[in-house]
Every structure is written in structure tokens, then in C-alpha cells.
Amino acid sequence: MSSRLEPTPPLTATRASLHTLALGDVTAERLASAGIELSGDxxxxxxxxxxxxxxxxxxxxVTPDKD
Known part of the structure; x- marks a missing residue:
């Protein structure tokens, strides 16, 4: 038995706004203020x-060499 889920939700974001997602700050208000468009759940x-x-x-x- 396989539990395959549909890939949701589609989102549109600029490169500059991806840090909002990377930081885990995914409230609807924060996404909208970062310019991230989300459709779906x-x-x-x-x-x-x-x-x-x-x-x-x-x-x-990056850790520089001390030599």
C-alpha cells in the first residue's frame, strides 16, 4: 500500500523572500508580507x-585554515 499525497500547496516566491520559509515563519500574514503567494492548504x-x-x-x- 502506498500513501502518495498530491504536491500542495503551490507557492510563488522571490529569491529574496525564501528566507521567510527557511526560517519556518509560515503564518499567512508573514507569507503575504514577504510577497509569497500561496494557493491551497x-x-x-x-x-x-x-x-x-x-x-x-x-x-x-567556511572555517579558514590557521596556517
Whole structure:
């Protein structure tokens, strides 16, 4: 048995507004103020944000050599 879900909800966002999604701030008001257009069930994004680990703003992407 397979539990295949339809890909919802479609959204339209600019590159600059994607940080709103990445930060997990997915309230309808916050999405609209960031210029993200959403059609469909917005609770899907809330559920996704609920299972993601919070980001670490101090994460060192590049560590320079000390030599």
C-alpha cells in the first residue's frame, strides 16, 4: 500500500523572500508580507516547518585554515 499525497500547496516566491520559509515563519500574514503567494492548504507548510530543526545563525559554513 502506498500513501502518495498530491504536491500542495503551490507557492510563488522571490529569491529574496525564501528566507521567510527557511526560517519556518509560515503564518499567512508573514507569507503575504514577504510577497509569497500561496494557493491551497497553508497548513501543509506549517506541518513541514514543525518537523524541521531550527537553524543555527552561528553555524560556520567556511572555517579558514590557521596556517
Amino acid at each position: 497553508a497548513t501543509v507548510l506549517s506541518r513541514l516547518a514543525g518537523v524541521l530543526d531550527p537553524g543555527d545563525p552561528d553555524f560556520a559554513i
